[in-house]
Amino acid sequence: MALNDLMKQMRIISTGFIPFILGMFIIGCGSHAVRFLDAPPVTVEDDKHSVPPPEKMDFEKVYYYYNNLMRRPLVDTFDFKATPRSQDVNSMDDVPASTWYTPRLGYRDVSPDELLHGVETVGYPEPPYTVVRAKTSGSNPGFFAVDSRGHTYLVKFDPPEFPGIGSSTALVVNRLFWGFGYNVPEDYLVFFRAEDLQINPESKLTEESIEAVFHRAAAPVNNTHRCTFSLFLKGKILGPTAENGVREDDPNDSIDHENRRTMRAMRIFGAFTNHADIRIDNSLDVYHEDSEDGYVVHYLLDFGEAFGGHGAEHDWMWDGFSHYFNFGQVWGNYLTLGLKVQTWENVEYTRWKSVGAFEAAQFNPATWRETYQFLPARISRRDDNYWAAKIISALTEEHIRTLVNAAHYPEPEAGDYIVNTLMERRRKTLEYCYSEVSPIEFVGIEDGIITFVDVQKEVFDNADENVRYEVSFRDDRGKELTSGLSLAGQDAEFRFLIPDDAIDKANDYLRVDILVNRDGRKAPSEAQFHFRGESREALHLVGVIH
Amino acid sequence: MKKTLTSLSICLIYIFNLSTALALDESPDSTGIVNSTVSISGIESLAHSPNYFRGGLNALFFVPRETISGATYLLGRGLYAATKPEVIEYIEGFLFFYEKRLGWYPSAELDSEFRPEVGVKVFYRSDILGASFQGKYANSDRWRQRVKLRLDDKYKAFPWKISITGEKAEEDDRIYYGIGNDPSNDPRSRFLKTAEHENAVYKQDRRKLQLLVSKQISPCFELSLTSLYREREVISPSEGDNRLDHVFDVPALEFVGQNVKMTYSEISARYDSRNLKQIKSGGYSASGYFGYSGGVDNDISFLRSGFDFSLFIPVLRHNRLIVPSLTLNALENLNDEAVIPFTEYPRHLNFRGVSSRRLLRLDNYSFVPSLEYRWPLTYTLTGYLFTDFLIVSETLDEVEIDKAPWAFGTGMTLQIHHADVAGFQAVYGSEGIRVTILFGSSFDKPERCEWR
Numbered sequence: 001m002a003l004n005d006l007m008k009q010m011r012i013i014s015t016g017f018i019p020f021i022l023g024m025f026i027i028g029c030g031s032h033a034v035r036f037l038d039a040p041p042v043t044v045e046d047d048k049h050s051v052p053p054p055e056k057m058d059f060e061k062v063y064y065y066y067n068n069l070m071r072r073p074l075v076d077t078f079d080f081k082a083t084p085r086s087q088d089v090n091s092m093d094d095v096p097a098s099t100w101y102t103p104r105l106g107y108r109d110v111s112p113d114e115l116l117h118g119v120e121t122v123g124y125p126e127p128p129y130t131v132v133r134a135k136t137s138g139s140n141p142g143f144f145a146v147d148s149r150g151h152t153y154l155v156k157f158d159p160p161e162f163p164g165i166g167s168s169t170a171l172v173v174n175r176l177f178w179g180f181g182y183n184v185p186e187d188y189l190v191f192f193r194a195e196d197l198q199i200n201p202e203s204k205l206t207e208e209s210i211e212a213v214f215h216r217a218a219a220p221v222n223n224t225h226r227c228t229f230s231l232f233l234k235g236k237i238l239g240p241t242a243e244n245g246v247r248e249d250d251p252n253d254s255i256d257h258e259n260r261r262t263m264r265a266m267r268i269f270g271a272f273t274n275h276a277d278i279r280i281d282n283s284l285d286v287y288h289e290d291s292e293d294g295y296v297v298h299y300l301l302d303f304g305e306a307f308g309g310h311g312a313e314h315d316w317m318w319d320g321f322s323h324y325f326n327f328g329q330v331w332g333n334y335l336t337l338g339l340k341v342q343t344w345e346n347v348e349y350t351r352w353k354s355v356g357a358f359e360a361a362q363f364n365p366a367t368w369r370e371t372y373q374f375l376p377a378r379i380s381r382r383d384d385n386y387w388a389a390k391i392i393s394a395l396t397e398e399h400i401r402t403l404v405n406a407a408h409y410p411e412p413e414a415g416d417y418i419v420n421t422l423m424e425r426r427r428k429t430l431e432y433c434y435s436e437v438s439p440i441e442f443v444g445i446e447d448g449i450i451t452f453v454d455v456q457k458e459v460f461d462n463a464d465e466n467v468r469y470e471v472s473f474r475d476d477r478g479k480e481l482t483s484g485l486s487l488a489g490q491d492a493e494f495r496f497l498i499p500d501d502a503i504d505k506a507n508d509y510l511r512v513d514i515l516v517n518r519d520g521r522k523a524p525s526e527a528q529f530h531f532r533g534e535s536r537e538a539l540h541l542v543g544v545i546h
Numbered sequence: 547m548k549k550t551l552t553s554l555s556i557c558l559i560y561i562f563n564l565s566t567a568l569a570l571d572e573s574p575d576s577t578g579i580v581n582s583t584v585s586i587s588g589i590e591s592l593a594h595s596p597n598y599f600r601g602g603l604n605a606l607f608f609v610p611r612e613t614i615s616g617a618t619y620l621l622g623r624g625l626y627a628a629t630k631p632e633v634i635e636y637i638e639g640f641l642f643f644y645e646k647r648l649g650w651y652p653s654a655e656l657d658s659e660f661r662p663e664v665g666v667k668v669f670y671r672s673d674i675l676g677a678s679f680q681g682k683y684a685n686s687d688r689w690r691q692r693v694k695l696r697l698d699d700k701y702k703a704f705p706w707k708i709s710i711t712g713e714k715a716e717e718d719d720r721i722y723y724g725i726g727n728d729p730s731n732d733p734r735s736r737f738l739k740t741a742e743h744e745n746a747v748y749k750q751d752r753r754k755l756q757l758l759v760s761k762q763i764s765p766c767f768e769l770s771l772t773s774l775y776r777e778r779e780v781i782s783p784s785e786g787d788n789r790l791d792h793v794f795d796v797p798a799l800e801f802v803g804q805n806v807k808m809t810y811s812e813i814s815a816r817y818d819s820r821n822l823k824q825i826k827s828g829g830y831s832a833s834g835y836f837g838y839s840g841g842v843d844n845d846i847s848f849l850r851s852g853f854d855f856s857l858f859i860p861v862l863r864h865n866r867l868i869v870p871s872l873t874l875n876a877l878e879n880l881n882d883e884a885v886i887p888f889t890e891y892p893r894h895l896n897f898r899g900v901s902s903r904r905l906l907r908l909d910n911y912s913f914v915p916s917l918e919y920r921w922p923l924t925y926t927l928t929g930y931l932f933t934d935f936l937i938v939s940e941t942l943d944e945v946e947i948d949k950a951p952w953a954f955g956t957g958m959t960l961q962i963h964h965a966d967v968a969g970f971q972a973v974y975g976s977e978g979i980r981v982t983i984l985f986g987s988s989f990d991k992p993e994r995c996e997w998r
Contacts, residue, residue, distance in 0.1 A: 338866050
């Protein structure tokens, strides 16, 4: 937000104060009755139009932390607007492909091998490595190096107290986020000996300065250094991706970032992987030039501090459980005299240095917190979380084990622990996200018989639970057309015949709402399935809302 | 009117983010590709039911919201401007020189009882040597300057820490209440029969040269030897109803208006079972000292001794601490022929109910029992509640707590890298209400040996 934004805001206030107040009184933020177009869903957001290179955006570190941790939470205390639905969502409640997102897990078969290698384009770095310049930002030791083929990498080492923690995590979580659909750089786990390294004489670096880097890093094992090589992104580097608003000099960037589901869903992906260090300087906009066309692609970076890494680096046991600063937390703790034991206070370091304090027992996806309040994550809605959960549900133990094996955890059993922990966090994450909506997906319709699947039942296959589906039939204004159905859940899939009078009264637009009642607990919202068609045979799905 | 309507439209879009609704008529082509500038939601229309409650709250809080937003925005931009790398570089260039070996820090202290005090500390540091100058100023009658030279070999080749401190101060607004637990009825206080006040204001000029040698015997245990020479002159102000010579029999107090020269030497030891990283965890600390003070060009001669002991008892978790503590300071006059100046009596620097500039209760023995509860508010903030008592007596057999001043208070401190850098404290007690705000690099709590 620049100064002229503030001036604009002040102008609006000064010229339209009374209408502004009246407008707020009259309209408010109420419920919506949605009517979908009779059109195929958008599957590709065409945001690769050729545009001139935008300006580089600087990361205003101090203002960013101040704004995210203090200013915005304070101002938002007095803001009662409802969070709007994500705007990069199509009629099927999915996210189309874009410069932000590529559908992978959950949308097509991604084999474990593809998950491991899918991100790779140039392949494993090849020695010798020539150090070309020092790494000046970030807390982990490292430098920039070029491999024998001329590819440039950011080389990062593990902290001395936690050998293996960053390099293992970087590989696993980089691949996971690729699988989730994000653009990520190619991160490689590399082992090298000192003789594989040489210094570019023009770099002004000396052997002493490289030694100083090694001194700040985990000690080599058998004279072999362990590190992450992160391939330098090609194109013009434009700085971090703003977490709200749009890049005004990029015409392709038309949806406020905080209203992108891909950004909001980082709350759930972050919770699953404990990637608490979500902040804009761990993202990067890059201007890609394909022949004559140029457009901006949005990347996520730096996953080495997910799992237990960020907490271990700073000895922050609360990492993932609490923001760095939070007014509510301060006053809450003050007024309760700290008598409430926080969940994170039950967390302890594991016995593996490469794991840190990463765990699943105390983890609660509902109360998970990124370190620096990240706006899209803070305003993520149930449907955004559910979308993320559907993607995570496509992740199998085999996927995770493949990544963990490739990460070569330096301590025996640490790999197994990571797999088990991730699977348990996956279970908790899915259960939470499913419980916040009616997790029902459309399977098909034939002659007025609609088939749905209960995703939670499908994933967890819990035969003991008592599930009922409350089905109602409505028109495009949400008015109930006929008496609904109450179905007992047996299998994951269930089907029913749409009543004749519902079709008769629907007037070409029928909405089928399904509310899940699981073990006596009603879901907070129903799943809406919007159909168009004049007859039973012609009915077809045009929209879904969770 | 047109301008108002335009503003209204902009406002509504601003409030409700209606950009989706503005592009509802666009539909994707058969390939499913749509330009991102039009809606990809596939929504044809959106029937809106107003929520008067939310709207009403938004309207009600519009002014405070926008005021806070604007003010915090400007504050943030100022913060941003002040912390831009080039500004930091400039500030660092302004504060530090010679690879940060030489530098200075500002500080400030706001106390509801006294005028604000601002200060500055200039330092030089090398691997084995440190030197600093510290100055504090409130007005022309209250200022303090201190020069310190420190030898502290961080490579531990030299096992001792040695420091030499020179200090010169003028301090007004100091308040003397008399001697004993009930000063106004204690004959040792020397109140004038005509006194209309229960205390008196005085000023003092002080000069001190101190040598301190200490050795860290173990990570938890430190032994120190201190020797100092000090000159102090207590002066009754020339104005004010409650000036010293209007309330007390100044000739009987002796030494008032004279430059009293003293030497003092002590040995002290301190043990803290917690190391720096465990400073917010359970354990205990204890310290004790024993010293001799003799007058120069006068017959004053007395012994000082004392100890303080604190227990840090974790409750619930390691970082919620109940801290009972007791501080005892004692003085024994070795020459009954000589009157001990009231400024030499043990002080109550741990008692938080009043500023240390008030000599609230003075006697041969001074006890400050305290009970404190500390708990974390957030990663960098710690809250605390405490109650302090101040008990003095002429002898150990006559300890009375009936008229002991008391204080109950709360506060919070901001710590960065295990050091207190700012704090707020509010106290209510027998001496009234006291509010203190401290920030800056010299967040220095009063030293036990302030009377040295």
